[in-house]
Amino acid sequence: MTKKTTTRVQLELPQTSYSRLKALREKTEAGSYAEVMKNALRLYEEMVEEALAGNQLMIKDTTGKETTYKMLF
Numbered sequence: 001m002t003k004k005t006t007t008r009v010q011l012e013l014p015q016t017s018y019s020r021l022k023a024l025r026e027k028t029e030a031g032s033y034a035e036v037m038k039n040a041l042r043l044y045e046e047m048v049e050e051a052l053a054g055n056q057l058m059i060k061d062t063t064g065k066e067t068t069y070k071m072l073f
Contacts, residue, residue, distance in 0.1 A: 021033055021036060021037075024036050024040075047071065048071070051071045056068050056069070057069040057071075
């Protein structure tokens with residue numbers, strides 16, 4: 001069996017960013033802040049890959065209205 005290696009990362013966040021992280025943990029019932037960060041990283045990575053491929057992310061609200069999400073990079 002292959003042993004997974006990890007690297008410890010320590011972050012300093014402004015209070016507003018920490019509050020957002022804490023709120024996401026509560027909303028998603030994540031077991032840890034690390035779980036929130038890993039999920040966010042996976043999502044962001046996928047969005048970057050799609051944007052680099054020339055694709056757009058569309059958000060459809062509950063009324064069916066579609067809005068193109070603007071990437072920030």
